[in-house]
Amino acid sequence: MEAAGGERLVARVVVIGAGVGGLAAAARLAAAGHAVTLCEQAGRVGGKLGTYAREGFRFDTGPALLTLPQVFAELFADTGEPLDHVLELVRVAPVARYRFAGGTELDVDGIEETAVRLAALFGRHAQRAWRALFRNAEAAWPAVYRQVLSAPPASLWQLAAQAPALGPVLRMTPWRSLSTVAARRFADPRLRAYLERYATYAGADPRRASAMLAVIPYLELAFGAWHVRGGLYRLAEALAARCVALGVDLRLGSRVARIEVAGDRATGVGLDYGAVLPADVVVANADAADVYRALLPAGPRHATPAAVRRGRPSLAGFVLLLGLLGRTHRPAHHTVLFPRRYHTEFDAIFSRSPHPPDDPTLYVCSPDDPGLRPAGHEGWFVLVNAPAHGAGPYHFDWSAPGVAQRYRDRVLDLLAVRGLPVRHRLLFCEVRTPADLARDAAAPGGAIYGTVPTGPWAGLSRPSNRSPLPNLFLVGGSVHPGGGLPLVALSAKIVTDLIGPA
Numbered sequence: 001m002e003a004a005g006g007e008r009l010v011a012r013v014v015v016i017g018a019g020v021g022g023l024a025a026a027a028r029l030a031a032a033g034h035a036v037t038l039c040e041q042a043g044r045v046g047g048k049l050g051t052y053a054r055e056g057f058r059f060d061t062g063p064a065l066l067t068l069p070q071v072f073a074e075l076f077a078d079t080g081e082p083l084d085h086v087l088e089l090v091r092v093a094p095v096a097r098y099r100f101a102g103g104t105e106l107d108v109d110g111i112e113e114t115a116v117r118l119a120a121l122f123g124r125h126a127q128r129a130w131r132a133l134f135r136n137a138e139a140a141w142p143a144v145y146r147q148v149l150s151a152p153p154a155s156l157w158q159l160a161a162q163a164p165a166l167g168p169v170l171r172m173t174p175w176r177s178l179s180t181v182a183a184r185r186f187a188d189p190r191l192r193a194y195l196e197r198y199a200t201y202a203g204a205d206p207r208r209a210s211a212m213l214a215v216i217p218y219l220e221l222a223f224g225a226w227h228v229r230g231g232l233y234r235l236a237e238a239l240a241a242r243c244v245a246l247g248v249d250l251r252l253g254s255r256v257a258r259i260e261v262a263g264d265r266a267t268g269v270g271l272d273y274g275a276v277l278p279a280d281v282v283v284a285n286a287d288a289a290d291v292y293r294a295l296l297p298a299g300p301r302h303a304t305p306a307a308v309r310r311g312r313p314s315l316a317g318f319v320l321l322l323g324l325l326g327r328t329h330r331p332a333h334h335t336v337l338f339p340r341r342y343h344t345e346f347d348a349i350f351s352r353s354p355h356p357p358d359d360p361t362l363y364v365c366s367p368d369d370p371g372l373r374p375a376g377h378e379g380w381f382v383l384v385n386a387p388a389h390g391a392g393p394y395h396f397d398w399s400a401p402g403v404a405q406r407y408r409d410r411v412l413d414l415l416a417v418r419g420l421p422v423r424h425r426l427l428f429c430e431v432r433t434p435a436d437l438a439r440d441a442a443a444p445g446g447a448i449y450g451t452v453p454t455g456p457w458a459g460l461s462r463p464s465n466r467s468p469l470p471n472l473f474l475v476g477g478s479v480h481p482g483g484g485l486p487l488v489a490l491s492a493k494i495v496t497d498l499i500g501p502a
Contacts, residue, residue, distance in 0.1 A: 010035055010502040014269050014279040016256045016295070019047025019441070020485060021475035022285030023239035024075055024492035029283070030246035031079040033502030037277060038248050039269065041255035041442060046236035047285070048441045048448065048477070049485070054428060056374040057323045059381055060233055061432060064365040065092070065334065066226040067219055068486035072235070075489055079242050086238045088229035090369075095225040097332035099418065100190040101340035107332070111221045122188050129185045133195075137218035139168035144215060149481040149490055152498065153464050174212040179343075181211040193342040197361070200385060202482060203314025203449030205346040210453075227333065230371045235485070259284070259295045259472065266472040281471045281499055288463040288478040289444050289451070307463045311451025313388035313395065313444070314483075315349065316434035318356065318404075320382040320411055323427035327378055328366065328420075337362040337418040345385055350452075354387035354396050356407050361385065362414060380422070384411055388445030389434040395445055398433040405431075450478025465495050473498060 011034045015026045018040035026038040044050075050061035066072070069089055076083040083089075094109035106121060108114050111134060119127040143165055147154070173181060178199050182192040196206035198216045228234050243250055257272040259282055268278040284291045289311075292304040338361055339345070345357035365381040373379045384407075387396040398404060408431050415422055434446025444450075453461055463479045475491040477483030 011280040011499070012278060013037070013281045013283060013499075014039065014277050015283045015285060016259075016269060017041075017047060017285030017442070017476070018045040018236075018240070018250070018252070019285050019476055019488070020049055020236060020239065021477070021488040021492050022047070022283070023236065023243060024489045025283050025285065025475050025495055026248045026250075027079040027239060027242045027246060028075070028492055028496040029499065030243065030248045032496060032500070034281075034499075036243075036246075036248045037279075038243060038250045039254040039256050039271070039277070040250070040252050042440070043252050045240045045250075045252070046233060048437065048443065049233060049236045050440065051231060051233035052321055052430065054321075054430065055323055057321075057377075057379040058231055058372045059321045059379055059430075060231050060365075061319065061321070061381070063232055063485050064367075064381055064383075066228060066232060066235070066485055068223055069226050070223070071486040071489050075493070076238075076242065079246060081242060081245075086241070087234060089226045090229055092225045092227050092333045094332060095220050096334040096336055098194055098336045098338065100193070100338050103419070104190060106190075106194070108217075108221065111218075114221060118191075122191060126186060126188060126191055130191075133181075133185055133214060134218050134221075136168070136171050137215045138222070140172050140212075141215060141218065141222075143169050144212070149487060150494070152466065152494055153462070153480045169212070172212050172214060174210045176211045177207055178209045178211050178213050179207040181214060182206070189342075190338070193338050196342065197336065200315060201484060202453055203447065204452050205350050207343065207346065208350075208452075225334070227367055227369065229369060231367075231369070232485075256286075256295065258297070259291075261297055261299075261469065264469060266469050281473070283473045283475060283495055283499075285474075285476045286442060287444050287450055287476070288474055290442065291467075291474060305463050307461055308451060312350070313447035314449035314452040316386045316388045316437065316446040317432075317448060318384045318386040318398075318407060318411070318434070319432040320380070320408060321430040321432065322380040322382060322422060323429075324378050324380060324422055325425040325427060326376065331366050331368060331378070333365065333367055335364040335366070335420070337364070337415075337420070349385060349387045350394075352393045354394060356386055356396065356403075356410075357384070358410070359414070362411065362418065364415075364420065377427070382411060382415070386434055388447045389438050390445045396434075398435040398446075404433050448477070449483035453482070465491060466498065 013034045013036045015038045030036045048062040052059045073083045094107040098106045182195040198213045199206035199209035255272040256269045258270040260268040266282040339359040345360045348357040363383040389398045437446035473495040481487045
């Protein structure tokens with residue numbers, strides 16, 4: 001920020017929410033010389049990156065995978081401490097084990113290694129199609145990273161001016177759905193399901209999500225999938241420690257009830273007990289829907305953007321945290337168990353009157369990390385895609401009596417049917433529904449990614465990091481460039497660059 005005479009000024013910045021986006025923004029802004037106060041309603045940092053401990057087990061209750069570690073290496077370097085001084089990253093191999101209906105297993109790990117396995121399991125045609133897809137993704141990635149993920153959202157006119165640089169991106173046919181591209185590339189429905197699953201990384205239905213999401217499997221194999229020794233929650237703890245070391249005033253248990261506005265500027269935030277924190281700049285790491293509908297006063301100057309107003313909730317998640325006796329033979333860090341008919345779960349979730357899918361895909365995370373389990377045992381994080389919690393269209397009431405218990409039993413039965421029986425090994429089973437995430441992380445409906453991105457320009461259709469107020473900015477998974485740990489961290493860098501140094 002700059003005074004009239006050119007002098008750089010220290011801004012009083014209030015950051016709302018200590019999720020990864022808020023922590024990263026607070027650390028970057030403090031490192032840039034600003035006076036930063038970080039308000040978090042909960043008694044812990046991390047937001048959706050949560051943790052749960054019981055009987056010697058510890059679970060990550062949010063993201064279970066770290067990709068693009070270079071984003072966090074840059075974040076920690078820019079804020080004064082090398083990443084490897086505070087966290088130990090362990091490469092996960094295989095990245096994932098996919099088990100299809102009928103029992104076929106595909107371990108995905110490394111580009112060429114996976115290509116060889118595809119030829120053995122599905123034939124040379126599948127291998128050639130897969131390699132062609134990955135060549136296109138590799139060519140498109142530099143432009144996607146620089147011009148989409150690392151910059152404020154651009155208009156279609158701005159992108160048109162950059163058309164020569166975006167040629168490789170257009171070869172990914174972003175105007176097509178991911179399902180369409182999967183069907184064109186792969187004759188085998190099992191490989192189509194493998195590719196279509198990456199729509200869920202954005203909380204979307206693959207039949208409506210952009211084919212640009214096909215760049216994600218390339219990123220996983222080119223840059224690796226990583227586990228943080230001691231659990232991914234340690235990333236939130238390390239970011240909080242950077243904030244404190246940089247002088248951020250971190251206030252846990254401080255719920256922001258409103259953003260104070262005078263004229264066309266945010267002037268501070270009002271806390272739920274009545275205190276007001278004045279601010280020159282406000283950065284909201286709250287869900288964009290809550291920012292516009294609950295925190296800002298009504299008025300045309302800060303009306304809810306169309307991306308929020310018209311958006312439907314993204315995928316939510318139904319989670320089981322399992323403490324298990326003994327160890328599994330040939331465990332994989334990440335296991336995905338597909339149903340016979342993949343699209344039926346999206347029919348159930350994205351209908352106007354949704355319900356929990358009867359035959360969903362099951363995702364199991366079982367880290368081989370002695371710090372997360374008692375010796376000789378293992379803890380599983382089991383995730384099922386689910387509709388958002390609430391009343392009205394596109395929501396399902398997860399708080400209704402017996403719903404969570406019945407669906408818990410259904411998921412445990414499906415684990416057994418698909419070759420991973422666990423009932424005889426259960427020490428405990430902790431259930432987390434979308435209603436729990438909505439309450440604990442202030443995520444509307446428990447939707448993991450805010451509103452669902454759809455259409456050819458889904459990567460540009462999320463709410464902007466700039467609000468209509470010139471000194472109010474948004475970070476986190478519900479805004480540009482999207483959800484997932486690296487993208488949330490990139491949103492913080494975008495906003496820090498927009499605000500500028502002191």
